[in-house]
């Protein structure tokens with residue numbers, strides 16, 4: 337029969353077609369993957385806040401009223417007390433008559449730490465107290481009052497958090513020319529960066545971090561606050577490796593009763609019930625559970641799809657979790673799909689594993705702080721001894737120097753020089769020098785540090801008696817805004833403070849015109865007054881002595897720790913004494 341034949345033909349055709357294999361839930365493990373080396377962890381920028389009420393812009397009937405946020409003076413932003421205060425920001429370093437921003441007048445910008453959806457974060461040094469801080473500055477000026485209020489809300493939330501060792505501390509906030517600045521404690525890095533460097537983390541460290549974070553969450557939850565964006569990028573590490581919750585931009589205040597502005601954080605860490613609009617403390621517990629799974633198992637968390645669904649249905653891929661201890665796996669009940677059955681922060685802290693961790697973690701932190709204090713005491717003592725040595729030895733050195741009437745130059749001197757390298761830094765000691773070195777490499781701001789002038793030339797050492805070219809004569813560093821920039825700075829000269837200091841003779845742009853070459857004997861330059869040493873340098877290509885003079889003058893005026901004139905006069909005196917000796 338034709339029909340039967342047709343059917344048979346169709347059947348034979350179909351038999352060659354591969355049948356689709358049903359993808360069973362448990363077999364879809366390929367949705368999970370191990371983190372790829374050097375690929376940033378699950379860092380994604382959360383969605384931008386919804387813009388509900390941007391001001392209407394009419395070109396015909398423009399609103400001529402000046403919005404309050406464009407007021408020139410910086411205003412403190414604080415929500416403490418019943419009424420929002422808006423006093424003028426004060427600092428003894430701030431001069432309102434200058435056009436320069438408060439941020440620039442009172443802080444030295446060292447580097448950019450990161451950028452989020454709200455703003456850019458800078459590592460800064462407060463010029464008033466000399467301490468390092470992080471300052472988050474909103475990228476765009478306020479678009480209107482609604483936008484401004486939304487941004488200012490982060491300040492209110494941060495203020496509500498208060499101080500806790502496991503939360504990033506808020507210092508102050510202010511607005512100026514339509515931009516918001518939030519100054520917080522500086523943390524050396526985030527958990528995201530730490531895992532990129534050291535991941536996968538050993539279990540003892542995961543347990544320690546979990547305990548820290550539970551402490552931080554307990555503090556928030558006890559104040560009816562939901563973080564809503566717990567993830568490695570928003571967890572910061574202190575210098576003693578204590579985890580701190582940060583970035584409170586999406587935080588929800590449960591007692592405010594208004595959850596209309598609630599936003600979900602990063603979808604990778606999002607609790608399933610948030611899709612249904614159920615905002616509870618359990619959502620933070622779920623995000624923390626995923627964070628722990630990620631850092632303990634080196635697992636790339638899915639952004640969506642099958643793997644995303646599985647993790648929210650109580651399935652944990654055994655090939656990732658097999659190596660975890662049974663105690664930690666029990667704590668991963670944080671990933672319970674039903675938020676009502678999910679353990680609370682208090683229950684987790686009461687677990688035997690966390691109780692055990694609490695004991696040794698407290699001891700470890702105590703020991704760490706003891707060691708740190710010991711080190712800082714040793715450093716202070718060392719500095720004191722160094723200072724004592726310099727004070728006691730320097731006069732002896734100079735007495736010897738005068739007695740022998742021999743022009744001993746600093747590089748050949750058997751005594752330590754009173755002028756140390758640190759005196760060229762901004763004056764915050766050795767560690768700070770190192771910090772700046774690291775930060776300047778990725779600087780994004782115009783540097784406003786007056787003690788450091790790129791492109792300015794400082795005499796730092798006297799030429800050696802033999803006038804060998806190896807003797808350091810000048811220290812050249814880069815200067816913002818100066819026209820005297822050496823044009824062909826090699827990358828290693830621009831890279832760091834130490835590398836930016838280079839011997840003048842090696843500079844392609846500078847040469848001697850007075851004592852023609854560095855190898856000429858010092859006696860030949862005796863007739864030249866020491867002050868004219870300044871004039872012995874010109875830029876080879878265009879000989880802009882005036883600009884150079886001006887730059888040197890400006891730098892020597894602004895530098896507080898370094899006095900080139902003293903050294904030059906010393907040099908002059910030594911030459912004179914040598915001349916006398918020879919005659």
Ligand SMILES: Nc1ncnc2c1ncn2[C@@H]1O[C@H](COP(=O)(O)OP(=O)(O)OP(=O)(O)O)[C@@H](O)[C@H]1O
Pocket residue numbers: 381382449450451452453454455456457470472504520521522523524525526569570572582583585
């Ligand atoms: N206190 C701090 N110490 C050190 N680095 C910080 C600090 N605060 C922020 N950062 C860095 O800046 C980045 C962005 O900061 P933050 O997450 O607070 O900004 P955001 O604009 O709110 O970002 P998001 O898009 O996550 O909301 C962080 O990922 C981190 O690298």
Ligand SMILES: [Mg+2]
Pocket residue numbers: 452569570583
């Ligand atoms: Mg963030």
Ligand SMILES: [Mg+2]
Pocket residue numbers: 452454583584585586
């Ligand atoms: Mg944020």
